[in-house]
Amino acid sequence: MTKKWHATFVALMVFFSFHDFAYAKEKLKIVSSFSILGDMIQAVCQDHADVVCLVGIDADAHVYEPKPSDAKLILQADAIFINGMEFEGWMKRLFEATKTSAPIFKATDGLKPLSSSRIEMIPDPHAWNSPLNGVHYIENIVASLSQIDPEHKDLFEKNGKAMIDELQNLHKWAEKEFGSIPQNKRKVITSHDAFNYMARDYNIKFYSATGVDTKSEPSAKTIAQIVDTIRAENISAVFVENITNPALMEQIAEETKVKIGGILYSDALSSSNGPAPNYLQLLKHNFMELLKTMRESMEQAKTAQKVSA
Amino acid sequence: MFESFFTWVYQFFIEPFQSYMFLRRPLVTCFALALGCGPIGVILVLRRMSLMGEAISHAILPGAALGFLISGLSIQMMSFAGFVTGVCVALSASALSRKTLLKEDASFAGFYLLSLGIGILIISSYGGNVDLMCVLLGTILSVNVPSLILVSCISSITLMVIALIYRPLILECYDAHFLKSVKGNGHIYHYIFLFLVVMNLVSAFQAIGTLMALGMMMLPAVSARFWAQQVWALSIIAGIFALIAGYIGLLLSYHSEWPSGPSIILVSGFIYIISFIIGRYGSLLRRAHHA
Numbered sequence: 001m002t003k004k005w006h007a008t009f010v011a012l013m014v015f016f017s018f019h020d021f022a023y024a025k026e027k028l029k030i031v032s033s034f035s036i037l038g039d040m041i042q043a044v045c046q047d048h049a050d051v052v053c054l055v056g057i058d059a060d061a062h063v064y065e066p067k068p069s070d071a072k073l074i075l076q077a078d079a080i081f082i083n084g085m086e087f088e089g090w091m092k093r094l095f096e097a098t099k100t101s102a103p104i105f106k107a108t109d110g111l112k113p114l115s116s117s118r119i120e121m122i123p124d125p126h127a128w129n130s131p132l133n134g135v136h137y138i139e140n141i142v143a144s145l146s147q148i149d150p151e152h153k154d155l156f157e158k159n160g161k162a163m164i165d166e167l168q169n170l171h172k173w174a175e176k177e178f179g180s181i182p183q184n185k186r187k188v189i190t191s192h193d194a195f196n197y198m199a200r201d202y203n204i205k206f207y208s209a210t211g212v213d214t215k216s217e218p219s220a221k222t223i224a225q226i227v228d229t230i231r232a233e234n235i236s237a238v239f240v241e242n243i244t245n246p247a248l249m250e251q252i253a254e255e256t257k258v259k260i261g262g263i264l265y266s267d268a269l270s271s272s273n274g275p276a277p278n279y280l281q282l283l284k285h286n287f288m289e290l291l292k293t294m295r296e297s298m299e300q301a302k303t304a305q306k307v308s309a
Numbered sequence: 310m311f312e313s314f315f316t317w318v319y320q321f322f323i324e325p326f327q328s329y330m331f332l333r334r335p336l337v338t339c340f341a342l343a344l345g346c347g348p349i350g351v352i353l354v355l356r357r358m359s360l361m362g363e364a365i366s367h368a369i370l371p372g373a374a375l376g377f378l379i380s381g382l383s384i385q386m387m388s389f390a391g392f393v394t395g396v397c398v399a400l401s402a403s404a405l406s407r408k409t410l411l412k413e414d415a416s417f418a419g420f421y422l423l424s425l426g427i428g429i430l431i432i433s434s435y436g437g438n439v440d441l442m443c444v445l446l447g448t449i450l451s452v453n454v455p456s457l458i459l460v461s462c463i464s465s466i467t468l469m470v471i472a473l474i475y476r477p478l479i480l481e482c483y484d485a486h487f488l489k490s491v492k493g494n495g496h497i498y499h500y501i502f503l504f505l506v507v508m509n510l511v512s513a514f515q516a517i518g519t520l521m522a523l524g525m526m527m528l529p530a531v532s533a534r535f536w537a538q539q540v541w542a543l544s545i546i547a548g549i550f551a552l553i554a555g556y557i558g559l560l561l562s563y564h565s566e567w568p569s570g571p572s573i574i575l576v577s578g579f580i581y582i583i584s585f586i587i588g589r590y591g592s593l594l595r596r597a598h599h600a
Binding site for chain 2: 222255
């Protein structure tokens, strides 16, 4: 049914989306596939470019349906940035359809992909969820921008350096904070498999209900395994994400009597008055939510020990 | 020896439901749906309206979109508004087919495409990036208590209303003119029935998703057609098939790591295939036998 739907959708959109994006003349026009990458590019070029994101805040880039206005943006762009690692599969068709001449840059170029924790062979595209990878993203963005606009190379490098410093500070802080939590408390349940890189860098164990894609429907066996894990390992909270339907996580929380820890922003920024309006804030927010829940679970374990003693 | 066999049976068939609440709830939901959807599906098949559910699923879209615009992501508001537009489309398509030369399926096609167009227009002009269908549609494993209560209430209402209007409704399926001559205006029963169909579909869509809702309604009903001839018997058999499909489907999903919704539908589909091959009435085997 959805396929029929999408065809009609595209046909109708041709008629209804003829609004232009007014770019200022001398600025670079840059298109980014999703909001987190868009924010990184904006941080590197500041007012020097207009960055448009095809998939906006709080939206899911795994299952996006491109619009004719997106094709127009791509045709007019000076440069296009994508995440790569099969994150935005729909982009390929858009490039073929528009035959754009703009250079296409992959922000994850040179990064070694980790495979999904649930299915081997499938790479986990959510590389930005680790600040160390974020540094790599910024380096790639600086190099790509300098290539298309060599005049402003110094500016891009200066802004990139500032961002990299912040990311490295954040990494050191997170390493220290997570380090203060015992290994057996660093266990977390999330709704989709988006945190493999964070798991590697800070030694956190993530269990997830669905794979790296958001559209797959979980099997009863997977959910049963998660419930068993929560019971066996005394995990104290499950997390929901801003882009996924929370109903399944609510079921698991009710079944196991654990609480819902908070909202993690995995694949998209929040609105400007939300908790994760830019990339740095997003990383910080996710770290804080995870740390808060792990600490609470440590406190609970301590009080439980005292009571039994 | 026997003891270990019984332990195995227990562990395989019963224990999963005993240890996990998230499996019990879908099972109860399937049971509730089976009761309500059995008779509805059977009567839809009798009236040659088997594909109407598909049309209704598009017809609820503009309502859901409007509900979303009025009060944001509130499932109650979206379901209610979807119900209103679904009923409007069903009633107007049905009325049109009685007043003009168009047959019911054709006027349904016209109306549901119209409302699908309006729905997409509303979503793409105002809805932003939210994938409304994803928000509106649930999956069987994430059924929560409010949805379960809604589905059971609607099943109960459906059963009671069908019991009340059973005779004239069935009579209207077979011989509308006769009903008109003895009862005057017989259309009212048809409209009440359409009302029930939309109600069942909207609640099932938001609880368990389109595939499951339509599958639970239609597949057992078309399978039952090969096993009985009276409408009451068809309804009971359809209900039982739906129960079996729900139970075995969930077991399959638990033991073999298949997603639950499609597993349940696959079991229904398997029952359908068996039915049209070896069923008692009009199946391939029977026809071959007689020929």
